[in-house]
Amino acid sequence: MSEIKQISLFVENKPGRMAKVSKTLSEAGVNIRAMTVAEAGDFGVIRMVVDVPEKGYQVLKAAGFTVSMTDVLAVEMKDSPGGLYEIVDTLGTNNINVDYAYAFVTAKAERAMLILRVDDLAGARRVLGEKGIKIATPGEIQKI
Numbered sequence: 001m002s003e004i005k006q007i008s009l010f011v012e013n014k015p016g017r018m019a020k021v022s023k024t025l026s027e028a029g030v031n032i033r034a035m036t037v038a039e040a041g042d043f044g045v046i047r048m049v050v051d052v053p054e055k056g057y058q059v060l061k062a063a064g065f066t067v068s069m070t071d072v073l074a075v076e077m078k079d080s081p082g083g084l085y086e087i088v089d090t091l092g093t094n095n096i097n098v099d100y101a102y103a104f105v106t107a108k109a110e111r112a113m114l115i116l117r118v119d120d121l122a123g124a125r126r127v128l129g130e131k132g133i134k135i136a137t138p139g140e141i142q143k144i
Contacts, residue, residue: 003071003121004138005053009046010066013039021046021060028059033141034074034115036102047102049074049115049141072117073124074136079105079112087114087133094127096120 011017018037025032035048050056053069060067077083084103091098099117106113113136118124125135 004049004074004115004136004141005057006070006072006115006117007048007050007053007056007060008068008070009048009060011044011046013042013044017044018046020063021065024059024063024065025050025056028055030056030059034102034104034113036100036115047100047115051141053138070117071121072115073121073128074141075114075116075128076134076136077103077112077114083112084114086131087116087128090127090131090133091116091118091124094123096124096127 009021031051033049033051035046038045057067057069075087077087088098097119099119101114101116103112103114128135
């Protein structure tokens with residue numbers, strides 16, 4: 001099963017950069033499904049899951065952005081207290097580290113999704129699957 005592809009951009013932390021990123025994707029017909037931004041002084045990292053990752057990567061690279069693609073998991077999470085705990089406890093108990101995570105809730109699909117970068121993708125997929133926790137496919141992310 002293929003992983004979800006996440007696009008990461010290293011950008012200057014200044015007005016208009018987010019607008020340029022979103023305009024570039026919009027003009028190419030690429031839709032952002034989930035996103036997080038982390039700043040580190042004069043620069044920041046934008047991480048996002050988009051509906052067509054290869055196209056998003058190519059148009060951002062062509063526009064001059066420093067961009068990379070990373071494999072992540074999109075995990076269906078209970079939209080209630082303890083939903084996150086169930087996932088991270090399962091991973092931690094199995095000695096799988098969460099490098100970073102971000103989440104979103106979709107009204108359309110009536111579910112919460114957690115995007116995870118972990119140090120052992122195959123192991124995370126296995127232990128979460130054993131617990132009955134659903135991991136989204138790239139096709140499911142495109143439809144959210």
